[in-house]
Amino acid sequence: MAQRYPDIISTTFDLTPVAPFATEYVEHAGVADRVRVVSGDFFTDAWPRADVIVLGDVLHDWDEERKQVLIDSAFAALNDGASSSPSRTSSTTIAGRTPSGH
Numbered sequence: 001m002a003q004r005y006p007d008i009i010s011t012t013f014d015l016t017p018v019a020p021f022a023t024e025y026v027e028h029a030g031v032a033d034r035v036r037v038v039s040g041d042f043f044t045d046a047w048p049r050a051d052v053i054v055l056g057d058v059l060h061d062w063d064e065e066r067k068q069v070l071i072d073s074a075f076a077a078l079n080d081g082a083s084s085s086p087s088r089t090s091s092t093t094i095a096g097r098t099p100s101g102h
């Protein structure tokens with residue numbers, strides 16, 4: 001997504017052990033200047049705030065109750081006027097924010 005949309009500034013959010021792999025991937029993709037790798041547990045930690053949140057290939061792993069927790073957390077982490085979208089992209093859970101803040 002970061003490669004395709006050069007104006008997007010984004011954040012990956014995944015468990016701590018994933019960070020080295022995410023960092024390597026982002027650097028290899030040449031987008032390290034625009035993609036921040038953040039570690040956390042999406043059930044217990046604060047989510048990075050964003051204008052767009054993509055739950056990439058995530059919701060299917062969880063039962064209905066936990067899906068709802070994730071969706072609620074995603075909406076709570078959105079900036080005013082932003083949106084959230086469950087998705088089957090190849091991305092990690094992404095919080096994307098454009099440079100202009102829109």
Ligand SMILES: C[S@@+](CC[C@H](N)C(=O)[O-])C[C@H]1O[C@@H](n2cnc3c(N)ncnc32)[C@H](O)[C@@H]1O
Binds near residue numbers: 013042056058
């Ligand atoms: C099926 S993979 C999808 C990965 C990536 N989004 C993609 O589309 O290729 C599910 C991801 O959820 C992450 N995950 C599982 N439990 C998590 C949690 N409690 N907090 C944050 N991430 C978690 C896993 O580490 C894994 O990277």
